[in-house]
Amino acid sequence: MPLHGDSSSDNDGAIPCSVIDKQFLAAPIKRAVDKYQLLPEFLKVRGLVKQHLDSFNYFVNTDIKKIVRANNRIVSSVDPSIYLRFTDVRIGEPSVTMDGVSEKLHPQTCRLSDLTYAAPIKVDIEYIHGSHSQKIQSVKTDVVIGRMPIMLRSCCCVLYGKDEAELAKLGECPLDPGGYFVVKGTEKVLLIQEQLSKNRIIIDADKKGNINASVTSSSEAIKSKTIIQMENEKLYLMLNLFTTKKIPIMVVMKAMGMESDQEVIQMLGRDPRYGALLMPSLEECAKEGIYTQEQALEYLESKEGRVITILKDVFLANVRVQGNNFRPKCMYVAVMIRRIMDAILNKDAMDDKVDVLCELAQTIPLWVDVLRELAQNFLFFLKGILFTFSTH
Numbered sequence: 001m002p003l004h005g006d007s008s009s010d011n012d013g014a015i016p017c018s019v020i021d022k023q024f025l026a027a028p029i030k031r032a033v034d035k036y037q038l039l040p041e042f043l044k045v046r047g048l049v050k051q052h053l054d055s056f057n058y059f060v061n062t063d064i065k066k067i068v069r070a071n072n073r074i075v076s077s078v079d080p081s082i083y084l085r086f087t088d089v090r091i092g093e094p095s096v097t098m099d100g101v102s103e104k105l106h107p108q109t110c111r112l113s114d115l116t117y118a119a120p121i122k123v124d125i126e127y128i129h130g131s132h133s134q135k136i137q138s139v140k141t142d143v144v145i146g147r148m149p150i151m152l153r154s155c156c157c158v159l160y161g162k163d164e165a166e167l168a169k170l171g172e173c174p175l176d177p178g179g180y181f182v183v184k185g186t187e188k189v190l191l192i193q194e195q196l197s198k199n200r201i202i203i204d205a206d207k208k209g210n211i212n213a214s215v216t217s218s219s220e221a222i223k224s225k226t227i228i229q230m231e232n233e234k235l236y237l238m239l240n241l242f243t244t245k246k247i248p249i250m251v252v253m254k255a256m257g258m259e260s261d262q263e264v265i266q267m268l269g270r271d272p273r274y275g276a277l278l279m280p281s282l283e284e285c286a287k288e289g290i291y292t293q294e295q296a297l298e299y300l301e302s303k304e305g306r307v308i309t310i311l312k313d314v315f316l317a318n319v320r321v322q323g324n325n326f327r328p329k330c331m332y333v334a335v336m337i338r339r340i341m342d343a344i345l346n347k348d349a350m351d352d353k354v355d356v357l358c359e360l361a362q363t364i365p366l367w368v369d370v371l372r373e374l375a376q377n378f379l380f381f382l383k384g385i386l387f388t389f390s391t392h
Contacts, residue, residue, distance in 0.1 A: 047177055048177060048179075049153075049177045049178060049179025049180075050179075051192075052151065052179035052180075052189075052190065053151065053153060053154055053178065053179055056151040056154045057154055057155045060091050060148075060154070060155065060156055061155070064089055064091070064121075065088075065089055068086050068089040068123070070219070070221035071086075071221065072085055072086040072087075073085045073086075081128065081135060082128050082135070083127065083128055084125060084126075084127040084128075085125065085126045085127070086123050086124070086125055087123075087124045087125065087126055087139075088123065088124040089121065089122070089123045089124075090121075090122055090123075091119050091120075091121060091122070091148060091150075091156050092119050092120040092121075092122050092142075092144075093119055093156075093158070094106075094117055094118060094119045094150050094156070094157070094158060095119065095120065096115060104158070105117055105118075105158075106158055106170050106171070107152055107157075107158075107159065107170075107172065107182050108170060108171035108172060110182045110185060111182055111185055111187070112185070113185065114184050114185035115182075115184070115185060116147075116149060116182065116183050116184055117149060117150055117152070117181065117182040117183075118147045118148055118149045118150060119147065119148060119150050119156055120144045120146070120147055120148075121144065121145050121146045121147065121148055122142045122143065122144055122145075123143050123145055124139070124140070124141045124142070124143070125139070125140050125143055126138070126139050127140075149181045149182075149183060150181070151178065151179060151180065151181055152176075152178035152179065152180055152181070152182070153176075153177065153178025153179065154178070157178070158170070159172060159178065197216075198216050198217070198218040198318075199215065199216070199217060199218060199318040200215065200216075201213055201214075201215055201335065201336055201339055202214050202215070202351045203339050203340065203342075203343045203349065203350050203351045204350060204351060205350065206229070208231075210229050210230060210231045211229070211230045211340050211343050211344055212227055212228070212229045212230075212340075213227070213228045213229075213336040213337070213339050213340045214226065214227045214228075215316060215318070215336070217316055217317035217318040217319075218317070218318065219317045219318055219320075221313070221317075222313060222314060222317045223317070224239070224240065224241075224314045224315070224317050225239075225240065226238075226239060226315055226316050227239075228249055228333070228336050228337065228340065229246070230340050230344065231246075232280075233277070233280045234248070234280045234281050234284055235248070235249040235250070235278070235281045235337060235340070236248060236249060237249050237252050237315075239310070239314065239315055241310050241314055242303075242304055242310070243303070243304060244303045244304065247300070247303075248281065248284050248285055248288070249281060249333070249337070250264070250281045250282055250284070250285035250290075251285055251288065251290055251296050251299055251300065252296075252300075252311070252315075252333070253330060253333060254285065254290060254291070254292065254293055254295070254296035255293060255296035255297050255299075255300055255307065255311065256293075256311060256326035256327075256329055256330050257293050257326050257327070257330070258326075258327075258330045259291065259292055259293055261282050264278070264330075264334065265278060267330070267331060267334035268334055268337060268338050268341070269338060273341070273345060274338065274341055277341050277344065278337070278341075311326065311329075312324075312326075315329070316329050316332055316333070319332050
């Protein structure tokens with residue numbers, strides 16, 4: 001690789017740091033030929049399956065705990081003093097239970113015996129039991145609530161950290177990078193799925209040329225998509241849970257406590273063009289006779305119902321609401337509106353969906369969505385059991 005600057009070197013043949021052009025070395029590589037030369041080194045450092053292993057490790061160590069933490073308490077609808085709470089969750093060692101005896105599993109054993117290389121999902125629980133007059137609080141640990149297939153060479157796998165000699169004893173090839181599963185004796189791999197990045201504002205246009213600001217929100221408890229659209233010079237909110245297709249955005253802002261039009265304009269910025277672009281939306285809100293938070297909530301309740309819950313938990317789910325303080329969400333909406341206006345004033349401000357900054361190669365996040373849905377169904381089932389218990 002060429003170096004800019006003085007080409008002199010010391011007696012040992014090493015190049016002094018002072019003659020290395022760091023800016024040249026850090027510059028982006030644009031030519032495909034130059035990028036191809038880096039491919040062997042990239043494979044040495046990253047390999048072909050490291051993204052699968054890193055995703056799975058993050059899922060079992062972090063994501064699964066977040067999902068359970070978001071749904072950790074089940075309370076009886078008949079007697080609120082009766083509850084069940086998950087205090088911790090973890091993945092055990094790969095094993096199989098036969099005739100009441102649990103035995104450790106190895107991938108090669110599963111391949112030969114048509115078994116699934118899986119491990120138990122264990123939780124610690126705290127619950128109330130006893131009669132209505134005398135209730136007792138108890139704790140149980142290592143309660144198995146299900147089983148999960150384990151990715152080979154992940155942190156939960158028995159092959160993790162083994163050297164070549166140990167791998168050979170277990171019947172594994174030292175050159176096998178892992179990153180796949182063994183299901184009923186068959187090796188299976190998750191395909192990478194490309195999706196738009198979550199919790200990120202993306203500016204684009206629909207088929208009619210209307211500018212949209214969309215956010216795919218994802219939290220431990222819920223996943224939703226929020227769209228703010230500029231149509232006929234007015235801004236509208238589109239949310240799946242709203243039966244009304246389009247809600248004036250200024251009505252939503254007032255419903256979240258942002259009653260002052262001047263404060264909304266100030267949140268957008270000092271450029272007078274922002275205020276001019278927002279004016280039709282302000283006038284539409286005034287025509288509906290909506291000036292206060294109470295009036296805005298009445299307007300939305302007449303159309304939708306459960307407005308506070310939707311605005312708090314579903315609308316921009318990635319922005320948390322502490323108590324009834326909606327100001328962080330108002331500020332986030334202001335950023336979305338400003339991004340729309342920037343795109344109207346300058347078309348270069350539009351996002352390219354093919355851009356790598358907007359897209360994310362995903363493997364294990366698919367598991368997150370599946371586990372979130374399974375957890376909610378499981379908790380619904382447990383709630384039914386608690387209801388039956390508390391009525392007897």
